Amino acid sequence: MNNLLVMPMAIPVLAGILLIFLRPYVKAQRWISFFVMIANIGISIYLLNWIQTDGVQRLDFGGWQPPFGILFVADSFSVILVLTTSIVTAICLLYAFSSVEKSYENMFFYSFVNFLVAGVNGSFLTGDLFNLYVCFEVMLLASYVLIALGGRKVQLRESMKYLVINILSSWFFLIAIAYLYGTLGTLNMAHLSERIAESGQTPLLTVISIVFLTVFALKSGLLLYFWLPGSYSVPATAVSALFGALLTKVGIYVMIRTFTLLFYHEQQITHLLIGILAGLTLIGGSIGAIAYKDIRQIVAYNVIIAVGFILVGLAVATPEALEGSIYYLMHDMIVKALLFLLAGTMIIVTGETRIDYMSGLIRNYPLFGWIFFIVMLSLAGVPPLSGFIGKVLVGQGAVNSGSYILLALAFISSIFVLYSLLRVFLNCFWGETIISEEDEIPMKKGWLIPCVLLTAGTVILGLAAEPLAIYVQDAANTLMNPQIYIDAVLND
Amino acid sequence: METLITILTGVLVSVATYLILSRSLIRVVLGTAVLSHAAHLLIMTMGGLKTGGVPILGGEDGEAYVDALPQALILTSIVISFAVTAMSLVLAYRTYQATGTDKLNEMRGIKHE
Numbered sequence: 020m021n022n023l024l025v026m027p028m029a030i031p032v033l034a035g036i037l038l039i040f041l042r043p044y045v046k047a048q049r050w051i052s053f054f055v056m057i058a059n060i061g062i063s064i065y066l067l068n069w070i071q072t073d074g075v076q077r078l079d080f081g082g083w084q085p086p087f088g089i090l091f092v093a094d095s096f097s098v099i100l101v102l103t104t105s106i107v108t109a110i111c112l113l114y115a116f117s118s119v120e121k122s123y124e125n126m127f128f129y130s131f132v133n134f135l136v137a138g139v140n141g142s143f144l145t146g147d148l149f150n151l152y153v154c155f156e157v158m159l160l161a162s163y164v165l166i167a168l169g170g171r172k173v174q175l176r177e178s179m180k181y182l183v184i185n186i187l188s189s190w191f192f193l194i195a196i197a198y199l200y201g202t203l204g205t206l207n208m209a210h211l212s213e214r215i216a217e218s219g220q221t222p223l224l225t226v227i228s229i230v231f232l233t234v235f236a237l238k239s240g241l242l243l244y245f246w247l248p249g250s251y252s253v254p255a256t257a258v259s260a261l262f263g264a265l266l267t268k269v270g271i272y273v274m275i276r277t278f279t280l281l282f283y284h285e286q287q288i289t290h291l292l293i294g295i296l297a298g299l300t301l302i303g304g305s306i307g308a309i310a311y312k313d314i315r316q317i318v319a320y321n322v323i324i325a326v327g328f329i330l331v332g333l334a335v336a337t338p339e340a341l342e343g344s345i346y347y348l349m350h351d352m353i354v355k356a357l358l359f360l361l362a363g364t365m366i367i368v369t370g371e372t373r374i375d376y377m378s379g380l381i382r383n384y385p386l387f388g389w390i391f392f393i394v395m396l397s398l399a400g401v402p403p404l405s406g407f408i409g410k411v412l413v414g415q416g417a418v419n420s421g422s423y424i425l426l427a428l429a430f431i432s433s434i435f436v437l438y439s440l441l442r443v444f445l446n447c448f449w450g451e452t453i454i455s456e457e458d459e460i461p462m463k464k465g466w467l468i469p470c471v472l473l474t475a476g477t478v479i480l481g482l483a484a485e486p487l488a489i490y491v492q493d494a495a496n497t498l499m500n501p502q503i504y505i506d507a508v509l510n511d
Numbered sequence: 512m513e514t515l516i517t518i519l520t521g522v523l524v525s526v527a528t529y530l531i532l533s534r535s536l537i538r539v540v541l542g543t544a545v546l547s548h549a550a551h552l553l554i555m556t557m558g559g560l561k562t563g564g565v566p567i568l569g570g571e572d573g574e575a576y577v578d579a580l581p582q583a584l585i586l587t588s589i590v591i592s593f594a595v596t597a598m599s600l601v602l603a604y605r606t607y608q609a610t611g612t613d614k615l616n617e618m619r620g621i622k623h624e
Contacts, residue, residue: 193550201557
């Protein structure tokens with residue numbers, strides 16, 4: 020019981036409200052939101068170490084004992100994701116300082132970034148299914164505003180699509196919650212898990228779990244990703260980096276949580292289905308990533324491939340594979356943010372979006388070019404960088420459980436990732452320079468520093484896999500043994 | 512009673528589906544609003560209808576109480592769907608202003624800039 024648990028959600032909410040009143044003071048808005056994220060980083064590191072010594076923590080709101088009240092539960096998995104979210108958001112904010120137009124900043128840009136982060140952190144930490152729905156909606160409402168901010172025609176069209184898709188998926192979420200409540204009479208996740216284990220996962224519950232799967236597949240872009248490339252390519256660069264790094268990851272987190280904590284009894288049905296969906300996502304994402312010449316589309320399809328890859332780990336559901344998924348989740352949040360920032364910066368400096376209209380950028384911006392090269396290696400899974408450890412562990416898990424088709428698809432998709440980015444690299448960074456020295460738009464420090472920081476992040480995550488392993492192993496251990504979570508919530 | 516409400520939910524869902532599949536933006540928005548009402552009715556039905564008295568402590572002993580939780584859920588969910596509907600109406604109006612049309616099929620031609 021410690022109030023610190025609610026801070027990663029409460030501080031951004033309060034800061035977001037405060038910033039509404041500071042509308043004319045852009046400087047103050049920038050630094051307040053930046054320091055909120057720094058504070059969140061500190062809190063989540065403290066929580067993470069605390070969980071290692073004292074086990075899974077919970078906070079009952081208003082002193083209502085579970086299962087009657089709403090509560091936040093912090094285990095290693097959720098706090099690791101809160102930590103990564105805070106780091107990535109802080110760096111994206113740094114990028115936003117020098118790239119987002121003044122008119123955006125005056126129109127509550129920073130408030131809504133704070134609300135978005137509040138929703139994301141709330142979804143990671145909550146221990147109640149309906150509260151999860153509420154946190155999702157907080158996150159989505161902020162994202163509707165951020166995607167439409169700017170009001171260009173194409174933005175409005177894409178945000179309308181995004182909005183309708185998400186209203187529909189939220190509706191399915193409500194329906195699934197209603198059915199689950201009607202069947203089991205509780206919405207506390209630990210209590211649900213206990214009751215499902217008692218009654219056995221009846222066919223009715225399996226059907227409900229598939230309704231949940233549909234919802235989270237829509238949110239995370241697992242096979243139902245048709246809305247994703249359009250809506251992630253229209254907003255401002257810093258916003259699309261945040262979306263690419265955070266939004267689909269929340270869907271993935273919730274899917275991993277529900278299918279390891281609640282619906283883990285009928286793995287031959289649910290996990291097989293997840294495996295099939297993940298495989299199809301890998302195929303579809305790979306085709307998309309090499310089919311387009313618009314760099315924003317290429318980057319968006321890379322997000323989809325990663326979703327498929329992480330959920331391969333859930334589908335095979337061995338301890339190593341889940342560890343691999345957690346590593347890969349952290350890696351992907353950092354690297355996808357970086358990839359979106361790089362793509363956005365390339366568009367700003369060239370004024371083009373198609374890769375066949377760009378050329379020779381490495382001569383104009385050498386450091387920038389090498390950062391892109393490192394990202395490419397990191398996404399492909401080259402050893403010292405962060406993609407490697409996740410891929411190895413997921414692969415090991417797939418071998419141990421004998422899912423060779425998923426294994427093959429997962430690693431072939433890595434080649435497609437490499438190919439799609441190599442194509443961007445060869446087209447845009449090599450070849451004749453198209454920007455003469457006079458026309459060259461100077462690379463602002465504010466664009467380069469966030470990219471360098473994120474690159475350092477992927478290198479450190481790769482090199483520090485060993486010290487991080489205790490946290491990740493603990494996270495995977497809690498996921499594999501739902502009883503740890505249930506004991507922490509109900510039998511304390 | 513439950514059967515009736517379930518049928519009503521079904522009718523609302525089919526009306527909403529019809530509206531969402533139409534071409535006009537404003538109809539799509541109205542469709543999503545109707546859809547959320549259907550979900551609220553379903554949640555209420557799932558809690559059981561008319562099974563007891565008002566859920567207030569200190570009533571007569573041994574009286575069966577109505578389950579209050581679904582109503583709390585609906586209350587929260589109504590507030591959320593209110594916010595989402597307001598947001599989507601604003602967005603639909605802005606889209607109409609910017610593109611000069613509220614027909615979804617006429618918006619297809621807008622290129623990525």
